[in-house]
Amino acid sequence: MFYNFSVINRMLALCMLIILCLTAEASAAESSLVLLKFTDDTRFYKIGSAEYLSDLVMEKLFASGKFRIKETRTIDTATEERLYNEEATLERNAKIAVRTKNYDVLFEGEGFHEKKTADLDHAKKGQRLSPELTSAIGKRHGADYLVQGTIISMGTGKMLQEELGQWASVLGNTLNVLGAGRAGSVVGILSGATMEKNMFGVVVALRVVRADTGEVIWDKQALGKSVIKKYSSKNKVVQIGNAVITAEMYAKAMDDAAETIVSALVADTSKWGEMK
Amino acid sequence: MKGRLLTCAMLFFFVCSSSMADANQLDNFRRLIESERYTIRYEVYDSSTQKGIEKMTRDMSGAGYYSSIEKISEGTSNLPKYLVVRDMDVWYSEDTKPWQGYSEYIITYCHLGEGAEILDFQRSCFRGGKEKYSSIYSERDKNIVPRQAGAYDGNLPFGDPYFKQVITALFPEWTKNIFDGYHEVGSGTTEEGLTYYDLEPVQMYEYDEGEEQDWVSAIRYYFQGDKLVKISSATTFQMAGEKPEIERIIIYVQDISPLPDQKYLQLPEELKVVR
Numbered sequence: 001m002f003y004n005f006s007v008i009n010r011m012l013a014l015c016m017l018i019i020l021c022l023t024a025e026a027s028a029a030e031s032s033l034v035l036l037k038f039t040d041d042t043r044f045y046k047i048g049s050a051e052y053l054s055d056l057v058m059e060k061l062f063a064s065g066k067f068r069i070k071e072t073r074t075i076d077t078a079t080e081e082r083l084y085n086e087e088a089t090l091e092r093n094a095k096i097a098v099r100t101k102n103y104d105v106l107f108e109g110e111g112f113h114e115k116k117t118a119d120l121d122h123a124k125k126g127q128r129l130s131p132e133l134t135s136a137i138g139k140r141h142g143a144d145y146l147v148q149g150t151i152i153s154m155g156t157g158k159m160l161q162e163e164l165g166q167w168a169s170v171l172g173n174t175l176n177v178l179g180a181g182r183a184g185s186v187v188g189i190l191s192g193a194t195m196e197k198n199m200f201g202v203v204v205a206l207r208v209v210r211a212d213t214g215e216v217i218w219d220k221q222a223l224g225k226s227v228i229k230k231y232s233s234k235n236k237v238v239q240i241g242n243a244v245i246t247a248e249m250y251a252k253a254m255d256d257a258a259e260t261i262v263s264a265l266v267a268d269t270s271k272w273g274e275m276k
Numbered sequence: 277m278k279g280r281l282l283t284c285a286m287l288f289f290f291v292c293s294s295s296m297a298d299a300n301q302l303d304n305f306r307r308l309i310e311s312e313r314y315t316i317r318y319e320v321y322d323s324s325t326q327k328g329i330e331k332m333t334r335d336m337s338g339a340g341y342y343s344s345i346e347k348i349s350e351g352t353s354n355l356p357k358y359l360v361v362r363d364m365d366v367w368y369s370e371d372t373k374p375w376q377g378y379s380e381y382i383i384t385y386c387h388l389g390e391g392a393e394i395l396d397f398q399r400s401c402f403r404g405g406k407e408k409y410s411s412i413y414s415e416r417d418k419n420i421v422p423r424q425a426g427a428y429d430g431n432l433p434f435g436d437p438y439f440k441q442v443i444t445a446l447f448p449e450w451t452k453n454i455f456d457g458y459h460e461v462g463s464g465t466t467e468e469g470l471t472y473y474d475l476e477p478v479q480m481y482e483y484d485e486g487e488e489q490d491w492v493s494a495i496r497y498y499f500q501g502d503k504l505v506k507i508s509s510a511t512t513f514q515m516a517g518e519k520p521e522i523e524r525i526i527i528y529v530q531d532i533s534p535l536p537d538q539k540y541l542q543l544p545e546e547l548k549v550v551r
Contacts, residue, residue, distance in 0.1 A: 090510065090512070090522050091512045091514075091522055094494070094510050094512045094522075095512070097494065098476065098494070101462060102462075103461075103462060103474045103494055103496060104464075106494065106510055107472075107474075107494075107496045107508050107510070108466060108467075111510070111524060112508050112510075112524065112526065
């Protein structure tokens with residue numbers, strides 16, 4: 001009996017060890033990140049699309065189960081604000097250099113690094129932000145990576161091809177967001193009918209920054225869209241569907257953009273094992 | 277004894293010539309510019325312009341245009357490219373701004389000058405396609421009408437105004453009537469082994485409370501061996517009570533030669549001068 005108890009203990013210990021190892025491996029595969037304030041480059045920045053997009057992205061990152069999100073809201077403090085405008089650092093370094101006659105602090109400092117990017121919200125893969133700032137943010141929030149997004153463009157246009165990067169259409173400058181309502185319904189397919197697609201689209205960019213080095217390790221763009229199909233009969237007497245953009249279409253396009261860009265990030269992260 | 281004297285003399289000569297060679301890299305570059313015979317290719321990074329251009333390309337008509345710009349940038353830097361060629365009184369400069377390309381269509385603006393006369397024309401092509409020369413007003417027009425150099429054409433022989441600024445900084449006598457000029461304040465070697473020389477204005481302004489302006493400027497020239505490879509320039513300017521304005525310029529020198537490339541110092545065959 002004593003022997004059996006000892007064997008059971010050993011088996012239990014072995015099971016616990018296996019569980020611990022699996023858990024540790026799973027944790028190592030999850031990257032810890034925080035979301036920084038998203039920005040909107042379009043003329044419609046006042047309607048709050050950047051905040052809406054950041055909420056959608058956070059929700060989808062969480063749902064993917066691939067990341068440990070260290071904060072439940074985007075970070076937006078004075079330190080983070082400096083990432084969006086690093087010229088102040090450059091100005092300080094310039095004055096120090098003049099006073100001390102040591103121009104290394106200016107020309108060999110972060111402001112003149114080969115891959116330096118001026119601002120976070122326009123940064124591209126391979127560029128660098130100030131590691132002093134990014135590592136401070138990472139340490140404060142316990143995050144290895146900083147994620148930031150930008151809305152690049154938003155509008156309507158006729159859709160000719162499906163693939164992002166092969167669009168021949170032009171996103172126009174008008175955005176009309178009406179109250180909730182259906183864009184129209186499709187009732188069967190009339191013989192001899194023609195189909196015209198109208199689209200509301202939003203182009204977004206997302207980037208991932210390694211907190212310890214300030215390097216932008218990933219950045220992609222995605223197009224989110226919602227489509228209205230308008231059918232007309234041969235003699236144009238009957239039309240079904242309309243081209244009015246509704247709040248529902250706006251929400252669908254934003255959700256589509258967030259889903260597309262997060263899916264791309266998850267796919268690339270899976271290929272690497274974890275974010276490099 | 278004679279052997280030792282000879283060895284010492286050779287050593288002395290070697291040390292002097294080495295330090296003279298190292299110390300004269302900037303002087304060698306000055307002499308090249310003064311000779312008015314050279315070919316120089318370079319790119320310019322200008323922080324404020326680059327930011328505006330990136331925003332502009334994004335604001336343009338949607339995903340199709342944006343992805344075209346990305347394709348143009350693939351495999352090559354997206355910085356404005358310049359070429360300047362000089363052979364005494366004859367000079368040539370061209371500038372290519374990749375972000376203005378649409379659907380991979382690139383336009384290069386060219387200027388050929390001799391004395392006070394300038395010929396303006398352009399070269400255009402689809403990426404990988406055949407280049408065409410034409411008037412700057414119409415791609416079908418092959419007639420070029422010469423014009424007289426005006427007050428605003430002083431930058432053209434240098435390509436880019438910033439490049440002219442860093443060249444002018446080496447010659448205080450060029451600006452002695454309006455500006456005290458720059459002087460050398462230091463030199464050294466970077467971690468990557470590049471030799472550098474620092475210049476700052478003879479007179480810099482730093483404001484105390486109540487003064488109008490605060491101005492800081494400096495230029496660093498980088499050499500790899502004897503070859504100029506990079507020039508970094510920083511200027512900050514602040515009026516009392518206002519936010520500082522920062523200008524960060526980096527000029528990457530791709531190619532520099534004391535031989536003027538004669539191919540560029542004549543009008544392309546397909547164009548005709550019409551007076």
